Amino acid sequence: MSLPGTARMKSVDEIPIDKLGLLHYLSNYEKYIGPIRTQPLKFLELGVARGDSLKYWESWLPNAEITGLDIAQCRAHFESGRVRCYVGEQQDKALLDRVAAERAPKGFDVIIDDAAHVGQLARICFWHLFENHLKPGGFYFIEDWGTGYWPQYPDGKHYSPKPVALSPHERLLDRLHKSRAVQTIYPLRKLTGWIRWNLVRRRFGGHDRGMVGFVKELIDECGAEDMTHPDFGTGTPRRSRFDWMRISLGHVVIRKADDGAA
Structure with missing residues (x-):
């Protein structure tokens, strides 16, 4: 300085x-x-x-x-x-x-x-x-x-951050979980809810x-x-x-x- x-x-x-x-x-x-x-x-x-x-x-x-x-x-x-x-x-x-x-x-x-x-x-x-x-x-x-x-x-490098958005598989699971067919069948609703929770992105490549x-x-x-x-x-x-x-x-x-x- x-x-x-x-x-x-x-x-x-x-x-x-x-x-x-x-x-x-x-x-x-x-x-x-x-x-x-x-x-x-x-x-x-x-x-x-x-x-x-x-x-x-x-x-x-x-x-x-x-x-x-x-x-x-x-x-x-x-x-x-x-x-x-x-x-x-x-x-x-x-x-x-x-x-x-x-x-x-x-x-x-x-x-x-x-x-x-x-x-x-x-x-x-x-x-x-x-x-x-x-x-x-x-x-x-x-x-x-x-x-x-x-x-x-x-040790420097340009950074290109990824857009803040759900990934394709997350969007698919969201739509599936919210579908009428899944919502009316309790086991399917629980299963898709569990999958959504466990496959949500956990690492952010900053x-x-x-x-x-x-x-x-x-x-x-x-x-x-x-x-x-x-x-x-x-x-x-x-x-x-x-x-x-x-x-x-x-x-x-x-x-x-x-x-x-x-």
């Missing part, structure tokens, strides 16, 4: 639009980080490019210790002495461990992933940082998950490439309590490791559960 260094969150009219969804992202950061922005936060951003966003965070988060990671050296200069940049790849778990040990040994309060926007790399990075280096109650932001729809990215597929995996974690329900699910019953998750235009926000998964 390329941002001007300012002392406060800009208004809509003041922000230069230089990337898809910038205003929306800023609105989310103001909503979730704004109430705690004066605290001595441990803050990590993955993918900082020239360092514009780090300069913004340095100004907007006056007491935070800010850390950046990018595949290239950040050339920006920071006045406060509270910003440090590392060079490396987001999926390098050993590097992530070193960064955390040096900058946030008790965990980060906020992590932003604006790095490769490649599903597998973001996925490896997320679970390692979330489980090992994000504080309970901390925020994890994922930017630009919509790259999974873009063929320009290595897009699952790249970042989109990774976000859908995160939705599974939101469903952990239902997934492991003692009467209907499988596995040891547990709560989600997420307190909550918000999915919006190009942006995911996750708050880690205060006490972890039960």
Whole structure:
């Protein structure tokens, strides 16, 4: 996210639009980080490019210790002495461990992933940082998950959704079940009703490439309590490791559960 260094969150009219969804992202950061922005936060951003966003965070988060990671050296200069940049790849778990040990040994309060926007790399990075280096109650932001729809990215692909409608066999069963002959014969009505119930479409072939597929995996974690329900699910019953998750235009926000998964 390329941002001007300012002392406060800009208004809509003041922000230069230089990337898809910038205003929306800023609105989310103001909503979730704004109430705690004066605290001595441990803050990590993955993918900082020239360092514009780090300069913004340095100004907007006056007491935070800010850390950046990018595949290239950040050339920006920071006045406060509270910003440090590392060079490396987001999926390098050993590097992530070193960064955390040096900058946030008790965990980060906020992590932003604006790095490769490649599903597998973001996925490896997320679970390692979330489980090992994000504080309970901390925020994890994922930017630009919509790259999974873009063929320009290595794991992206155009999406062609199917029309929302009953399939041919569902329409046939509907007509059969509603026919006068079936309705007047109780066993036939019960049989066609049972067939309709059991042959209704259960899978919906939505897009699952790249970042989109990774976000859908995160939705599974939101469903952990239902997934492991003692009467209907499988596995040891547990709560989600997420307190909550918000999915919006190009942006995911996750708050880690205060006490972890039960």
